[in-house]
Amino acid sequence: MALKIHYRCLCCGKKLSDPLSMEVGLGPICRMTIKNKKDVEPELFGGSNFVFYHLEGVLCIVDLDTGGKSVTNDMENILARLQNENGIDLYAQPIMYRDSLKIWDGVQVHPVGKRTFYTSFFSLNERDENAAIAKVKAMQEVAA
Ligand SMILES: [Zn+2]
Numbered sequence: 507m508a509l510k511i512h513y514r515c516l517c518c519g520k521k522l523s524d525p526l527s528m529e530v531g532l533g534p535i536c537r538m539t540i541k542n543k544k545d546v547e548p549e550l551f552g553g554s555n556f557v558f559y560h561l562e563g564v565l566c567i568v569d570l571d572t573g574g575k576s577v578t579n580d581m582e583n584i585l586a587r588l589q590n591e592n593g594i595d596l597y598a599q600p601i602m603y604r605d606s607l608k609i610w611d612g613v614q615v616h617p618v619g620k621r622t623f624y625t626s627f628f629s630l631n632e633r634d635e636n637a638a639i640a641k642v643k644a645m646q647e648v649a650a
Pocket of ligand 1: 518533
């Protein structure tokens with residue numbers, strides 16, 4: 507199967523340079539803009555069945571892409587379940603997730619009240635799990 511390569515971002519038309527963006531057809535900034543808007547193109551990012559695990563101190567969530575509601579759009583519910591049903595402290599470790607394009611991005615949890623929060627996404631733009639873990643950890647150290 508020949509991969510279609512995009513030389514310009516489908517969203518803003520800017521030139522793309524990294525291989526992952528060229529494959530997906532979106533630069534990292536536009537990819538995050540679309541994710542953070544939610545509901546804009548949910549099918550682009552896949553279905554809401556997911557698995558989660560801890561790896562090297564990072565909470566990893568993987569979209570199994572089985573159809574249904576998008577993990578991107580469902581992230582707040584997913585994290586609320588992990589918090590309430592699995593007892594995971596959402597503020598104790600960096601969080602990243604892999605969407606149906608199989609790209610890892612970071613999840614930022616913003617506290618609102620004691621048990622409530624909202625989430626936003628930031629770009630890791632990595633297919634490689636270890637590279638994504640290294641990036642999300644480095645970003646948290648800068649933020650801390
Ligand atoms: Zn763009």
